[in-house]
Structures are given as C-alpha cells and as structure tokens.
Amino acid sequence: MSTRFGIIGGGVMAEAILSRLLDRKLYLPEDILISEPQAQRREFLASTYGVRVSEDNRQAASASEVLLLAIKPQALDTVLTGLLGVMEKPLVLSILAGVPLSRLESGFPDRAVIRVMPNTPATVGEGMTAIAPGRRVEPQHLDLARDIFTAVGEVEEVPESLMDAVTGLSGSGPAFVAILIEALADGGVAAGLPRPVAARLALQTVLGTAVFLKESQLHPAQLKDRVTSPGGTTIAGVTRLEKGGYRSAIIEAVVAAYQRSRELGRS
Ligand SMILES: NC(=O)C1=CN([C@@H]2O[C@H](COP(=O)(O)OP(=O)(O)OC[C@H]3O[C@@H](n4cnc5c(N)ncnc54)[C@H](O)[C@@H]3O)[C@@H](O)[C@H]2O)C=CC1
Numbered sequence: 209m210s211t212r213f214g215i216i217g218g219g220v221m222a223e224a225i226l227s228r229l230l231d232r233k234l235y236l237p238e239d240i241l242i243s244e245p246q247a248q249r250r251e252f253l254a255s256t257y258g259v260r261v262s263e264d265n266r267q268a269a270s271a272s273e274v275l276l277l278a279i280k281p282q283a284l285d286t287v288l289t290g291l292l293g294v295m296e297k298p299l300v301l302s303i304l305a306g307v308p309l310s311r312l313e314s315g316f317p318d319r320a321v322i323r324v325m326p327n328t329p330a331t332v333g334e335g336m337t338a339i340a341p342g343r344r345v346e347p348q349h350l351d352l353a354r355d356i357f358t359a360v361g362e363v364e365e366v367p368e369s370l371m372d373a374v375t376g377l378s379g380s381g382p383a384f385v386a387i388l389i390e391a392l393a394d395g396g397v398a399a400g401l402p403r404p405v406a407a408r409l410a411l412q413t414v415l416g417t418a419v420f421l422k423e424s425q426l427h428p429a430q431l432k433d434r435v436t437s438p439g440g441t442t443i444a445g446v447t448r449l450e451k452g453g454y455r456s457a458i459i460e461a462v463v464a465a466y467q468r469s470r471e472l473g474r475s
Pocket residue numbers: 216217218219220221222243244245246249265278279280281283286287303304305325326327328379
C-alpha cells in the first residue's frame with residue numbers, strides 16, 4: 209500500500225492536523241503513515257483514525273507526496289541521521305519551533321522544504337498557520353502546503369525571518385488565551401458564581417469578543433471604548449488591569465516565546 213502523506217512524530221500537533229485532514233477528506237486514512245516510537249500512542253492513532261503506523265521513521269519518509277515533521281526540535285538530529293539513504297523525495301513540511309530552513313535543507317538535500325508554524329485550534333479548523341518556503345520550493349509545492357493548512361484554518365505566507373515572531377504569537381498564543389479564560393472564570397468564582405457558570409461565561413465572552421472583532425473589523429480599542437461606560441464597572445476593571453501590567457505581561461509573553469524560538473533554532 210503506498211503512502212501519500214508521511215508523518216514523523218505522532219504527538220499533539222500531528223494529531224490536530226491529521227484529524228482535520230481526514231475530516232475534510234483531503235487524505236484517506238490509508239494514505240497516511242505515522243512513525244512514532246511510543247507503542248501506546250501508535251495504537252491510539254491507528255484505532256482512532258484508521259491510519260497506518262510504524263516504529264520506523266524511514267517508512268514515513270518514503271511517502272510519495274508529503275512528509276510532515278512533527279517531532280520536538282531537540283529530536284531533529286537523531287531523526288535526520290536515521291533517514292540517511294531514503295530515496296523518495298516528498299515535500300518536507302516542518303512544524304518544528306525555531307528550526308531554520310537552512311538546517312532543514314541541509315538535512316534533506318535535494319528536497320523542497322517549507323517551514324510551517326500552525327497552532328492547536330487547527331484541530332477544529334480554526335487554526336492560524338504561517339508558511340515560509342525554502343529555496344527549492346516550486347509553485348506546486350506551495351499550493352499543496354496551502355491546501356493542507358487551509359483545511360485546518362487560515363494561512364499566511366511570511367518571510368522566514370518572521371517565523372520566530374509568528375511562533376511567539378500564534379504558535380504559543382492559544383496557551384496565553386487559555387490562561388486568560390481560566391483566570392476570567394476564577395474571577396467569576398471569586399465574585400460568587402458557581403464554577404460551571406463562570407467557566408461557560410468566560411469561554412463565551414472570549415469567543416464572542418473574537419468573533420465580533422473579526423466580523424465587525426472594529427479595532428480592539430473601539431470595542432473596549434464601547435464597553436466602558438463613564439464611571440461604570442468596566443473602567444474600574446480596566447484601571448486594575450493597567451495597574452497589574454496586563455498589557456505588558458502579554459507583550460512580554462509573546463516576546464519571551466519569540467526569543468525561546470530563536471534559541472531553539474540555535475541549539
Ligand atoms: N503543541 C503546539 O501547540 C505546537 C507545536 N509545534 C511544534 O510541533 C512539534 C511537535 O510538538 P507537539 O506535538 O506539541 O509535541 P509532542 O511531544 O506531543 O509530539 C512529539 C511526538 O514525537 C515523538 N517522537 C519522539 N522522538 C521521536 C523520534 N525519534 N522519531 C519519531 N517520533 C518521535 C514523541 O513520542 C511524540 O509523540 C514541535 O517541534 C513543536 O515545536 C508547532 C506549533 C504548535
């Protein structure tokens with residue numbers, strides 16, 4: 209049976225992407241082979257999605273169309289060594305934080321490589337993915353990468369020099385937003401709401417605000433101004449947020465994640 213789509217590393221992000229690709233029928237389960245060292249994880253992926261699995265990365269790398277690299281950046285050198293001599297030349301899509309195209313292109317000589325930074329909302333088709341093509345990428349490779357990541361959300365092409373900044377914002381951002389939602393719910397509980405009610409209100413408030421901003425195209429500051437009544441509740445809360453360094457904490461979180469992405473690329 210031939211593999212069109214190979215995946216090395218069957219973890220969180222691989223699952224997020226593959227589940228959506230199967231949902232959207234871009235690939236059939238039998239088109240996909242995932243190589244993954246953990247037996248329990250292999251069994252889970254095979255039984256949940258019907259995809260083929262292997263312990264051997266060389267089988268995934270022998271895919272005819274696409275090889276998705278979804279291991280941790282720290283595992284790259286070991287994985288590359290194990291792939292020496294594999295003959296097939298699929299398009300390589302690397303989602304590894306920080307790892308530059310130059311390192312990927314020397315690890316995969318003669319192959320087209322695209323550096324990609326997706327995020328976890330890809331699981332539900334609401335991902336944000338940035339792609340940066342390498343030197344050997346042809347228009348058909350870029351079209352294929354766009355098709356794959358459009359199936360999991362929105363796609364933005366950026367120069368590679370911006371990929372670490374993208375990683376700090378949209379790659380890591382879902383964690384920052386999840387903490388905001390958790391903290392909003394905690395605030396509701398502190399103010400007397402039952403936990404399930406607080407959790408529901410917090411989640412829908414963040415979702416509703418994001419959808420409203422997207423559909424109305426309002427600047428976030430305009431929305432904030434609409435909510436803040438003179439002498440009202442919201443400005444009281446905003447004053448406390450400013451005192452607590454809310455904006456700078458978020459800005460610094462994105463910058464710290466960007467800097468860590470740069471460090472990972474150097475190691
Ligand atoms: N989790 C996220 O939100 C995002 C992660 N990324 C990137 O995606 C990559 C994977 O991240 P996660 O899925 O979160 O990690 P994960 O730890 O869930 O998945 C990595 C998988 O690789 C497997 N693995 C380890 N050594 C291997 C080897 N030698 N050969 C094959 N597989 C091996 C592990 O057993 C594990 O299942 C990372 O490089 C990360 O920078 C990118 C965007 C978002």
